[in-house]
Amino acid sequence: MTQIRFDPALPWWAIAVLAGLAALVAGFALWRGLRGWAWRGLAALAACAALAGPALERGTRAALSDIVVLLDDRSSSQQLPGRPAQVDQAVAELSSQIAALPGTDLRRVTLGDGEDGTALATALSRAIAAEPEARLAGVIALTDGRLHDAPQLPQGLPAPLHVLLTGQPDDWDRRLVIEEAPAFGLIDQEVTIRLRVEDQGTVPEASRTGSVALRLSVDGEDEQTFAVPMNTSLTLPVILGHAGQNVVQIALDTAPGELTDRNNAAAVSINGVRDRLRVLLVSGEPHAGERTWRNLLKSDAAVDLIHFTILRPPDKFDGVPVSELSLIAFPTRELFLERIDDFDLIIFDRYSVRGILPPEYYMNIARYVEEGGAILVSAGPEMASVESLHLSPLGRILPARPTGRVIEEAFLPRLTDEGRRHPVTAGLGGPDPDAPDWGRWLRLSQVTPTGDAQVAMTGAEDAPLLVLDRVGEGRVALLTSDQVWLWGRGFEGGGPQLELLRRIAHWSMKEPELEEEALLADIRDGLAVTFTRRTMQDAAGPLQVTAPDGTVTPVPLVPDGPGRFVADWTAPEPGLYRLADGDMRRVLALGPAAPREFEETVADAPLLAPLIEASGGSVQRLSDGIPDLRQVRAGRAASGSGLGGPWIGVTPRDAATVTGLERRPLLPAWVWLALVAGLILTGWLAEGRRRAA
Structure with a gap:
């Protein structure tokens, strides 16, 4: 590579001025008719070129x-x-x-x-x-x-x-596409998922059926099958059965010859929420703790409360008909027969059987509980009397039988071993559950637990204070003292009154966070999960985790408090995992059921x-x-x-790099001098011949 470079002896503007003057002088000489004007002009331009310092630059290149x-x-x-x-x-x-x-x-x-x-x-x-x-x-x-x-x-x-x-x-593949899915939905109400089943690639004639079988299950149970058209957006109705996370699994059967079945399934997590919790509170008579329940339930904006109190004392006999004991006719038939299934919880607060409700009403309440309802009985001395609810048709579902004795002495409520495990009472005793910082209560009715009822708290003489039980599909809670209001008033320092009553009420209404037998999964970050197993047993695990490809991994659980076992685990890949520990089952969706890599495979x-x-x-x-x-x-x-x-x-690029560079003047200085002098001499000689002529 060779090229000309310049190394001027004067600034370029000075050389330009000299060149301009030389051109003016040559032009003047031409105007005056001087015969040597051209030679003198060339001499001046040669001098300017010498001042510009032209040099010949030669570089050596190496091919890349x-x-x-x-x-x-x-x-x-x-x-x-x-x-x-x-x-x-x-x-x-x-x-x-x-x-x-x-x-x-x-x-x-x-x-x-x-x-x-x-x-x-x-x-x-x-x-x-x-x-x-x-x-x-x-x-x-x-x-x-x-x-x-x-x-x-x-x-x-x-x-x-x-x-x-x-x-x-x-190659061809069939895939399930979830177009739209809700994040939340109301329990027992229909939500819709919009989806599409489509084929990609060269579909064989045998697989062009126009429709395909779609399998649907919620939390891995009660799988249903539908025939859905291909390549068409459609809405799929789903009813959420419980509060908290509901995992809806949708899957297709694998067709012969398709590339993969990893995109034939999808898992949608929908958080079930209650529209309103409907509670019926029946107070048997006015007493100091009556407003405790009312204040608790009215303070919760998510609760619709219906409350009525029987104001007439039981020892007043004046012949007034039962139908005239209220200023307005209370719709007992509508509440306890026709619309009882609309309620999530019925609370009997110091209620006595006085003939106001007919026996068929109690029988219907028992049926309501066995089919999934809940009642909570907050009892006082009436539990030990002939007007006890236990002597009504409702007695067959109550978790304890009264002995007829009322213990009138101060006592400090204590958690039992079951109470330390049960989520209704776990943690209420503080750092030392054997010596909680609570105030005393002054009275309770002595009862004997029945069947598989769980005694979570005890009182005077170790008599049951809080008894919890499951009846059929429903739940029953029995508090054998009406003194819980003492905690709310701060008697001897008080106690966790609102928290205890809130937990009892929400356990009765089957809130997931208060289930005594539960398997929980908390997704921390990406594929990292913390498993929590709550149980009334002394041990749990190992947890059996089934991966999307069918492999089963046992995950050991370690104790983390009474009735609580945990494990930290990281999934190997996104997808739908099934968890099992004994009879407990859970479906867990980590990322998309079909990883993005398998959304389109052709x-x-x-x-x-x-x-x-x-x-x-x-x-x-x-x-x-x-x-x-x-x-x-x-x-x-x-x-x-x-x-x-x-x-x-x-495409060859012929790229190269310069490895060396050599520069030398275009002409030596003495050559420039001789050239300028020769041009000036030639011009002088030309003018001399003119004078001689």
């Missing part, structure tokens, strides 16, 4: 090798049957062909799974940015063409991009097509054979098919 980037996609979708072998063979053969090209280097980039799918565009942009643009001869990508970061694609390429697709031309490159076309590259299938690699000049076709099969081309 061309670079070909080979990107092989090893994401999860590339692990489908047959694809790893295709990529391995193509990498080996193309690497050999690139090594055989003169002056060509290989840059290999291997791409795995990213947090958000296949980041092929990001990997491609980084690989190109890492290489000098003047040396990049071509980019070859071995992939299925399914990328999830299309906005990161480079705006252009200085060399052709060739995409070699894996898979087979007759090999195609629509997102890469604009960049391929702009760079002059091509899309070819490895199933047609691994193409030959050639060098082609810029501007010519970079792909084609010859006698030996398909071929792809890379």
Whole structure:
């Protein structure tokens, strides 16, 4: 490489001024008719050229090798049957062909799974940015063409991009697409999930049925099957059965020959919430603690409370008919017969059987509990009398039988071993449950627990104070003292009155966080999970975790307090996991049931097509054979098919770097001096001949 450089002896503006003066003098001489004006003008210009310092610069160059980037996609979708072998063979053969090209280097980039799918565009942009643009001869990508970061694609390429697709031309796959799903829903009310079942690729004739069987289950139970049309958006109704997380699992049967069944299932987590908690509070007579229940329930904005109190004392006999004991007719028939199933909880607060409610009403209340309802009895001395609820038809579902004795002495409520485990009372005793910092109560009715009832708290003479039981599908709670209001008034320091009553009421209404037998999963970060097993037993676990691929992993549980066992665990991959410990079952959705890598599995490159076309590259299938690699000049076709099969081309860039530089004056100084002097002398001689003439 040779070129002329200048090293001026004066600033360029000074040289320009001198050149301008020389041109003016030559022009004046021409105007005056002087015969040697041209020679003198040339002499002046030669002097200006000498002052500019022209020099001849000669550099030595070293050729640089061309670079070909080979990107092989090893994401999860590339692990489908047959694809790893295709990529391995193509990498080996193309690497050999690139090594055989003169002056060509290989840059290999291997791409795995990213947090958000296949980041092929990001990997491609980084690989190109890492290489000098003047040396990049071509980019070859071995992939299925399914990328999830299309906005990161480079705006252009200085060399052709060739995409070699894996898979087979007759590949096909069926997938389930969840288009819209709610995050929350009301319990026992219908919510809808919008979904679509679609086919991709070359669907065989035997699988073109027009409809497919769709299986639906909530929390892994009561699976239902529906026939749904293909390639059509539809809404699927779901009814949430409980508060908290409801995992709705939707799945398709695997069709013969489809690429994978990993996108045939989806799990949707919907948080069930209650519209309003409907509570019926029946107070048998006015007493100091009556407003305790009313204040508790009225303070909760999510509770609809109906409350009535029997104001007439039981010892007043004046012959007034029962129907006239109220200023307004109370709808007892409507409440206890016709609309009793509308209530989530019925509370009997110091209620005595006085003939106001007929026996069939009590029988209907018992039926209501056995079918899933709940009652809470807060008893006083009337429990030990002939007007006890235990002597009514309701007595068969109560968790304890009164002995007829009322213990009138101060006592400190204590938690039993079961009470320390039961979520209704667990933790109420503070750091030392054997010596809680509570005030005393002054009275309780002595009872004997029945059946499998659980005694959570005891009082005077270790008599049961709080008894909890399950009857059929429902729940019954019995508080054998009416002195809980003493805690609310701060007697002897008081106690956790509101928290205790709130827990009793919400346990009765089956709130998930108060279930004594529960299996909980708290997703902390990504695939990290904390399992919590609550139980009334002394031991639990190991927890059996079934992964999406069917493998079962035992996870040991360690104690974390009475009736509480925990474990920290990290899932190997996103998907739907089934948890089991004894009779306890739970379905857990970690990330999408079908990872993003398997949303679309049929090999195609629509997102890469604009960049391929702009760079002059091509899309070819490895199933047609691994193409030959050639060098082609810029501007010519970079792909084609010859006698030996398909071929792809890379563009030689002829890049080089300067290794040395030599500079020397265009003419020596004495030559410039002689040239200027000779021109001046020639001009003088020309003028002298004119005078002689």
